[in-house]
Amino acid sequence: MVEVLDYDIVIIGSGLAGLRAAIEAARVGQGKLKIAIIAKNQLMRAHSISAEGGSAAVLYKDEGDSFDLHAYDTIKGSDYLADQDIVEFFVRQCPIDVLELEHWGLPWARRDDGRVAQRPFGGHSYPRATFASDRTGFYEIHALYDTLLKYGNVDKYNEQFAVDFLIDNGKFRGVVAIDVASGEIRIFKARAGIIATGGLGRLYGYTTYSHLVTGDGLAIALRRGMELKDIEFVQFHPTGLVPSGILITEGVRGDGGILKNANGERFMEKYAPTKKDLAPRDIVSRSMMTEILQGRGFKGPNGLDYLLLDFSPIGAEKIKEKLSQVREIGIHYVGIDPVESPLPVRPSAHYTMGGINVNSTGFTGIEGLWAAGETSCLSVHGANRLGANSTSECVVFGKVTGGEAAKWLLKNPKGVELMEGDRKHAEDIVAEMHNQKGDNDPYEIKRQLWTIMDRDAYVFRNEEGLTRALKEIRELEQKSRNIFIKETGNVYNQNLIGAFEMRNLVELAEVVVAGALERRESRGSHFRTDYPKRDDDNFLKHTIARKVDGKITISYIPVKLTKWKPEPRVY
Numbered sequence: 001m002v003e004v005l006d007y008d009i010v011i012i013g014s015g016l017a018g019l020r021a022a023i024e025a026a027r028v029g030q031g032k033l034k035i036a037i038i039a040k041n042q043l044m045r046a047h048s049i050s051a052e053g054g055s056a057a058v059l060y061k062d063e064g065d066s067f068d069l070h071a072y073d074t075i076k077g078s079d080y081l082a083d084q085d086i087v088e089f090f091v092r093q094c095p096i097d098v099l100e101l102e103h104w105g106l107p108w109a110r111r112d113d114g115r116v117a118q119r120p121f122g123g124h125s126y127p128r129a130t131f132a133s134d135r136t137g138f139y140e141i142h143a144l145y146d147t148l149l150k151y152g153n154v155d156k157y158n159e160q161f162a163v164d165f166l167i168d169n170g171k172f173r174g175v176v177a178i179d180v181a182s183g184e185i186r187i188f189k190a191r192a193g194i195i196a197t198g199g200l201g202r203l204y205g206y207t208t209y210s211h212l213v214t215g216d217g218l219a220i221a222l223r224r225g226m227e228l229k230d231i232e233f234v235q236f237h238p239t240g241l242v243p244s245g246i247l248i249t250e251g252v253r254g255d256g257g258i259l260k261n262a263n264g265e266r267f268m269e270k271y272a273p274t275k276k277d278l279a280p281r282d283i284v285s286r287s288m289m290t291e292i293l294q295g296r297g298f299k300g301p302n303g304l305d306y307l308l309l310d311f312s313p314i315g316a317e318k319i320k321e322k323l324s325q326v327r328e329i330g331i332h333y334v335g336i337d338p339v340e341s342p343l344p345v346r347p348s349a350h351y352t353m354g355g356i357n358v359n360s361t362g363f364t365g366i367e368g369l370w371a372a373g374e375t376s377c378l379s380v381h382g383a384n385r386l387g388a389n390s391t392s393e394c395v396v397f398g399k400v401t402g403g404e405a406a407k408w409l410l411k412n413p414k415g416v417e418l419m420e421g422d423r424k425h426a427e428d429i430v431a432e433m434h435n436q437k438g439d440n441d442p443y444e445i446k447r448q449l450w451t452i453m454d455r456d457a458y459v460f461r462n463e464e465g466l467t468r469a470l471k472e473i474r475e476l477e478q479k480s481r482n483i484f485i486k487e488t489g490n491v492y493n494q495n496l497i498g499a500f501e502m503r504n505l506v507e508l509a510e511v512v513v514a515g516a517l518e519r520r521e522s523r524g525s526h527f528r529t530d531y532p533k534r535d536d537d538n539f540l541k542h543t544i545a546r547k548v549d550g551k552i553t554i555s556y557i558p559v560k561l562t563k564w565k566p567e568p569r570v571y
Contacts, residue, residue: 002185002423007036007155008409010175010188011402012162012217013196014039015048016137016391017373019144020398021194021405026151028406035153036188038160038177040197040212044145047198047210048394051137052249052325054129055101055395056388057094059116065126067091072564074389077123077280078382079524079534080566081230081542081559086360086378088562094392097399098130106143107132109322119322120254121387123280123571127254129388134249134325137391160186161497162216163429165193165369166422167224172368173416176426180497183490185426191416192405195221195364195371196398199352200231200508202501204458205450206304207349208240208247217375219504221356222511226364228545229377230354231508232515235385235525236459238284240348242306244333248326248345250387252338253277255322256313259288260342261296267307275571282384282525283571285347289459292346300344308342347459351390353381353525354515357544362401368408370401379542382559383524433499438482442499445476445483449502449509452476457513462530466517473509480506507547514552515543536566 009025011018014037022037029035039046058065070091075082102108102116109117109131121129132139148154159180166173166187174189197217201209222228238259239248253259258277261267271287272279279287288307291297297305311319316339319327323338330338355377362370362378373394380393452472456465480503487495521535522528541556 002187002426004187004189004418005036006034007188007190008033009035009192009194009405010190011035011037011194011196012175013046013198013373013375014043015046015196015198015373016140016144016394017398018046018194018196019141019148020395021196021372021402022154023144023148023151024399024402025406026154028403029153029410031153033153033406033409036155036157036190038157038162038175038188040159040161040216042158043156044141046141047213048391049138049141050208050210050247051140051391052134052247053251053254054119054121054131054136054388055098055140055391056121056124056128056386057098057130057392058091058128059095059098059118059130065128069125070094070128073124074380074386075382075564076569077384077386079384079569080536080540081379081382081523083379083560084562084564085560087380089360090380090393090396093396097395098392101140101143101395104143104147106139109133119251120278122250122253122275122278122284123386124388129251129254131251134251134323140391140395161500162197162220163500164426165220165224167366168419170367172366176429178430178497180492183493185430187418187422187426189416189418191412192368192409193370194401194405195356195369195375196373197375199374200505201349201352203449203505203509203512204349204453205447206240206245206454208237208245209349214501215504215508216501217371218356219507221364222507222547225546226366227357228354228511229357230379230383230543231352231511231545232519232543233353233383233525234349234457234512235281235351235353236285236347237350238281238288238347239309239345240350241329241333242304242344242346243301245348246329246333247348247350248309248329248343249323252309252311252314252323252326255318257309257311258313260308260310261291262298263296267291267296272571279571280384280386282527285459286527288347298344300346304346306344306346309345310342311338351385353377353379353383353385361404362397363404370405372397372401383526434485434496436483436485436499438484440479440483442480442483442495442502445479446502446505449473449476449506453509457516460527460529461516462528463517466513470510470513470517473506473513476506477510510552511545514554515545518554519543540566
């Protein structure tokens with residue numbers, strides 16, 4: 001049986017973007033709209049809680065910061081692939097929404113004069129990362145969730161795994177999901193939807209992402225004919241803890257920590273003489289891997305050679321006050337107290353710059369359907385995101401999409417109905433996976449995918465590796481159609497969910513690698529050793545990927561420039 005739940009708007013994802021969208025939809029709807037927010041696990045356990053360092057905002061124009069400076073830093077950091085009109089809107093909105101979070105109870109850190117504190121972050125020319133210790137995402141999620149509780153017309157559903165969107169004739173009609181706790185199939189019928197399912201970071205084995213982040217919304221969008229934009233640009237955070245990949249916030253370097261090689265040298269001075277350890281993430285990651293590949297790293301487990309992140313310039317008291325979570329991570333995961341010794345780090349897959357191609361309001365091109373947060377691509381971040389811009393983006397454009405969806409619904413009161421065959425379609429999707437009797441273990445396919453991506457689509461890429469990766473990923477795609485589901489029950493069948501996640505990742509890996517293979521230049525996080533220069537004549541443009549008749553097609557659209565012309569990125 002398929003349970004049908006009737007709503008005006010369904011929000012898929014409960015991270016920063018999803019929660020902020022739900023609040024704004026409820027506020028603008030003034031109690032007239034019936035809203036559902038569905039979470040893959042629990043509403044307050046989205047991957048957004050892992051954000052540590054801060055949210056960027058221009059708070060102190062009286063002390064030298066400015067909107068133009070934040071915009072320029074973001075655009076230069078993006079290697080000039082960001083759409084400049086959307087960046088200009090973004091930087092103006094950030095302080096409004098950051099201060100709104102304070103009014104909702106978020107305990108931003110304070111300066112001695114009582115004003116909100118901000119710390120330096122990589123690529124920013126002013127310390128504008130607004131932070132709450134090193135638990136920024138955690139506190140942001142709590143503030144948003146507590147605010148959402150004020151609205152009685154928002155129903156919250158935990159442990160709902162989305163498997164498809166109902167779309168016909170270019171119109172959104174709802175979401176097909178599995179209730180993980182019972183195994184029952186649900187259709188959330190709705191006139192409007194907001195996709196806020198996050199990125200695709202679990203394409204990689206060595207990553208800062210939680211195991212939740214398997215690109216579900218992106219993969220469904222791809223299968224449903226939507227465009228994915230700039231998916232080849234995956235950010236590698238310089239300081240993933242070895243061997244787990246757990247994030248060690250950029251706030252460590254913002255507060256004075258430094259990177260050192262096996263010779264004890266502060267090597268970033270030679271790669272970025274001005275910014276040093278606080279250069280943009282793509283530059284720091286490449287510099288680190290150069291040090292490792294040239295033999296100045298430490299031998300690590302399973303080929304994870306590493307460098308050291310030295311906290312000592314910060315001072316013990318400041319570490320305990322501002323970086324307490326990072327300190328706990330070091331102690332619990334590698335048995336090292338960073339107050340006493342450096343932590344072992346290397347670049348770890350961290351963020352998806354690309355996403356579903358949307359316009360400035362988050363509209364996907366499908367009537368009634370928007371996308372927000374990391375799953376969307378506006379493009380604020382271009383080829384490389386500056387630290388602290390992501391949580392701000394989630395809040396800013398979660399608010400935008402929630403408001404836009406609500407206003408559209410109020411103007412378009414006509415409901416949607418299920419079509420003949422919708423229930424059977426929902427049942428068939430799950431039954432097809434449940435009844436797999438093939439030869440291949442979905443978990444082994446995922447492990448093979450991690451090996452391929454960590455090897456050939458990491459910080460440094462080239463044609464030989466990408467061609468090999470594309471061939472092997474397509475072979476995995478064939479294997480993914482011939483798998484077995486070991487667990488047979490319905491209640492919390494993690495084998496079933498894992499099989500869906502694996503297929504999503506394999507499909508998205510093909511898009512990442514195909515786009516990277518076609519982009520014969522180096523720009524931002526995408527560095528080709530066989531094309532080591534940026535090529536504005538041929539590639540100052542966005543990659544657009546679509547799935548047509550089962551095959552990935554690649555095309556391009558222009559980057560929107562306003563007043564900043566591309567120039568060399570010197571830090």
